[in-house]
Amino acid sequence: MKNEKKLNELLLSWENTYKKGQLTLWIFMALQEGEKYVDEIKDFITKKSKGTINCEEQSLYRALRKYEHINVLTHVLKEGNKGPNRKYYYLTNLGQELFNEFVDRNIKLFFSTEIKNILKLKEQ
Secondary structure, eight states, X not given: OHHHHHHXXXXXXXXXXXXXXXXXHHHHHHGGGSOBOHHHHHHHHHHHTTTSOOOOHHHHHHHHHHHHHTTSEEEEEEOOSSSSOEEEEEEOHHHHHHXXXXXXXXXXXXXSHHHHHHHTXXXX
């Protein structure tokens, strides 16, 4: 029981650190489908990560402002349901290039047979 508790503590610590670094990837993945406003991005992240990645709106807004400032994404204003116009975010050409390069260098390696074997994943 003591080892199980220690394992859970270590796992939670590792996951929290891991998840903090994942927000950019998940935002960019959400925008691969096209323009989205904040709630849609948040829902995408929650659903596609099967609830393992959750982000607070404040963190999401902060990240979106940062990425807009460095010109990797931008927004257009569109009519909201009832209130003010909504910001619909989308990747700029630079943002799309950045995402593609990141995936090529950091994500695609997980699809190699060698890494799949290390992770004990079977070919589909």
